[in-house]
Amino acid sequence: MSGPARAPRRSARAHDAVLAAAVALLEEGGLAHATVDAISTRSGVSKATIYKHWPNRTAVAAEAFGRRMAGAAALPDTGSARGDLTEQVRRTSEFLASGAGRVFGQLLAATVGDPGAAAYLRDHFLTGRRAASAELWGRAMARGEVRESVDAETATDLLLGPLVYRLVGGHAPLTGTDADAVADAALNGLLATP
Template identity: 60%
Template sequence: MGEAAGADGIRAYPTGGRSDRIHECLLRTTEELLREGGVPAATVDAIAARSGVSKATIYKHWPCRTALAANAFGRMMADALPLPDTGSASGDLTAQVRQVSAFYASPDGRVFAQLIAACVDDPSGAAYFREYFLADRRRAVAQLWQRAVNRGETRPGIDADTATDLLFGPLIFRLLTNHHPLTEDEADKLTKTTLPALLLAP
């Protein structure tokens, strides 16, 4: 139903005054349900009942509930993780790793883990997860990294993607496996170990 997806797997949705208001209403409703009960609570039936928008209309905007949940969750995380500006790459990245670790340790982290699990067998939902969560987060960290590059603080040959994976990948692994706590002390251990490989000594 609706428009075919583009090469990135993201489908065009209806736009215009009323359609834009419906789109925003559905995202807000989904955010509420995710906060209340995680991905299992954010069913299309529940979203339709609470928003007053028909299921047929929901499917005109997103191909599946995982796609809608991923879109809504990306907004939730962006709002919860403003970019720090401490004046140094070490300070910025340390603060951001702490923020992300605390986010994953919160109930929102459980929703994130549920979304990852849901996307494993849902290619259309996974495309939205990559675009509205992963890509947005990587763009945000890339801004921090570019500040560091502009100030001459980074080691040559290291790009933002590599730095992002090294700093934040362990947090996701710890969230999914629960083999190590997501505390501020542990977050600081990660940055103290990783940053010397990424940044020049001050």
């Protein structure tokens, strides 16, 4: 086979190796552990190649994290808006309280001042999570259980934003009881009255 046909496969293998190395390093020591030097050493891919495909280590880590977490959370289906949305808040709280949640917090903090890396976190992780929440909201809307004037984006921010704030601020716990209290407070303002 000719060289040009092999190059994309070689590039895809290098891309996968970089992301696998970044995932392993994130799991071992968080974002601080996932330096470009460490990713290069672990993956066997040169730093020049890494920088050819990503603007910095935070972008690599954000894409790797998104790949690792893809499909990690199935949508709840309790048959009611209150049940589904409360369970979604609980699951998000559990995630944020886990080791993966701490890595997410590190990535979130690192991307605040880095729009390029922020796009990777958004594209490879947040967009999928927000789409799942929008699906739950759409189901609730179709059943007539929520206010039609509230869109999925706003509902997601109201339900899940407090949890991220707790993760970043560290001012309150991320327990199941606390998640239920957050969901209850938000839903009492969001659910349609019978």
